[in-house]
Amino acid sequence: MFFPGRPSESAYFLMPNVSGMTSPVILADGLVKRYGNLVAVDSVSFRVDEGEVFGILGPNGAGKTSIIRMISCTSPVTSGRLEVLGLPVDGFPRDIKARIGVVSQENNLDPDLSVYENLTVFARFFEINRAEASRRADELIGFFGLSEKRDTVIESLSGGMKRRLTIARALINRPSLVILDEPTTGLDPQARALIWERLRALRSDGATIILSTHYLEEAERFCDRLVILDRGKILLTGSPGEIISERMSRALIEIMNEPDVRAWLDQEGISYEVYGDLLQITTDTPEDFVRRIVAACTPQRLLVRNSTLEDVFLRQTGRRLIR
């Protein structure tokens, strides 16, 4: 994992925890969201603590965005308890919104304005005065590598730059909690890498971040803890390492589905699962397994890799997380 060597470069953008209290940043208890007859979020409970990076994962329609919108106070809670920064969302939306930064899934920058104006005009909604807004805008523009585009109208920016500006804009009020809904979806790998690099800088400065993403591998590396949702319910919860180690062996081996390989596996009493033309075997001793199978038969293709969240999800539901 790559950490930038400037540990406190983003400290300015974040509100320090002056109270020293360790009350949860987010507390959800039996949280429900219904749209007519559709139950999008079905009695979900979790908590996020100060300084944690918390991931919300799940296939499309699992309820990720509904949860994020309720936390952002832009969508009313149907039932259950939801507190953000110690305040109930249905009583104090304005106070909560003043202290969080939200990056929504869809790009909602002002296309007619420049990079700099997008930040300063937005600052007004937080009652930040002109001089302070200008100072923060320029620092954020620097932090997100947009200095050359400062006065460019954002219509001509690349997708990655727009996304970085959206994240920069969410930090204009020095939020105590940063909420990101699919921050890297639809971007090319290079742009994604740049965004994760900046988010890691925020994380190493102690930001409390909650994010939803489709990219499991990235979530696995980036999140301290996460929940995986399926059809509105929490399917799995914990740190990425725990979730995997509690449910699966360390390694996963994929072999071409061939008669001699299957015969050998059956003979040895090793269980396997068939996925199309691949056989999957999980084991905690991959080195030993590979030595034995190579001695016994000649598998066409053999791949040893670590078990991932995707594998856990697949085994739990019989479906892939991303289709």
Add this chain to the structure above:
Amino acid sequence: MMHGPVSRRVVHVWGRNFHVFLRTWQVSFLPPIFDSLFFMLALGYGLGQFVQDIGGVDYPRFVAPAIVAIGIMNASYYETTYGSFVRMYYQKTFDALIATPVTIEEVIVGEILWGGTKAVIYTALILPILALFGVISLPGSLLLLPLGLLGGLLFGAIGLCFTAWTPSIDTLNYPSFLLITPMMVLSGTFFPLDSLPSTVQYIAFALLPLAHLVSLARALTLPSTAPFAFFSLSWLVVATGLVMLLSVRLMRRRLVV
């Protein structure tokens, strides 16, 4: 949960639109100037040659206040229909705003306020053109500016109701040609309403905001008395309040899900 009070943050919503307007002012300033110029030439002087005086007023003077009233209507109505719809639906500006301490009510009121402001700006651009033609009396006609604000708020609120209702930008054409265009020609704009049967007159003054706006505008540009001016003013004030409340309700229903 979203029943936030409407605070001074309304001004920031308004300010965002004003800021964007100023960025594109070269384009934004042209429509009212050209519209009023062509209307005056084509109707006031082109058509006017074939029209007798109307109640002792020559046709260019008769039609001039209607051109202002139509300008007020178009400025705010089209701002809060197509303009607001683009901000709400395509640019997701409303979503961005309500993620800040701004409430949905403040977004709506800010949009209407901006519609009213744009009507004032358009009025201010049309007045010098009409003054150059010598068809309005000054300084009384300057009162068209506050009238522009009132009319702009009303048509802005009407526009937002349709924006809250419309499923797509194409269906916004319906209120435009079923309501706005008929109103433009049937509100005592290009011919006096009293030339129509009295039932039609009653219907016009009961239902058509533009009829009241035209009648008040005419009372200001012509040094004449308008017998129903107070009634028209009251009608506009009450309608503005009611339609604003309705627009907030409809918009909440659309956006708070």
